[in-house]
Amino acid sequence: MWNYEKRLQYPVKITQTNPQIAQIIITQYGGPDGELGASMRYLSQRYTTPYKEVAGLLTDVGTEELAHLEMICAIVYQLTKDLTPEEIQRSGFDKYYVDHTLGLYPQAASGTAWTASYIQSKGDPITDLHEDLAAEQKARTTYDNILRLVKDPEVCDPIRFLREREIVHYQRFGECLRIVQDNLDSENFFAFNPSFDA
């Protein structure tokens, strides 16, 4: 069960449209290391984990990722608001526009649609947490790459906020991994799968 809050997690107020940069930032909506995949990954993995701390964190981080994809969508929406056909053609936004007009669609910067093959839910807490730690770093690198291309401070500000959250999530998932390992045989963490064999 979820409740909606009618506010963004961090404000997005962009006054200058920029469809070229929107096409890059949309990758954090539906790209391989984007927020949609992040949310689906954690919310899928949580059901079979036998540890309450891990189930709690996957639920709460998976929920926060939904707020992040809303921020990314708000950024893309504001960067492409009220564009004219001329602006669309000049900026190279025409290839997106022909399929989606100015609607929000989860895709990578390359134009590839979001797919569940970006994520894994393996049913083994050690395996899943390593995927999660890697995912947070991949998202952080993507935000670093975006920040090298974007100069508008109104866009950089919320992107920096999102980048910092990746680092906090990485720390928390690291703590989860330690909790899981503390519950296993320290001579051989992989002797059995606590989600399946226990």
Place this chain on the structure above:
Amino acid sequence: MNNQPNRREMLNTINELSFSVLDIQLFLDTHPCDEDALAYFQECSNARNQALKEYAQYYGPLTIDTATASCSERWSWINDPWPWQEGGC
């Protein structure tokens, strides 16, 4: 109307308190017995709930649980701008 609190300031307060609540929530998930963190969570969570109620009285509900706090004869949930729109939250 002069004693009506500033909308942007109220929103900033809600955003800051909500961020504190969420960040300490994640910390508590992996440190469930940390007494300082628990006390900080209580403090921020109470202040957030109060701020959400006050906001709803003046500017409409941000959550469905505060929809009754805004005294309106109409369904106010859809009235104010959505968060991604100009003038939204």
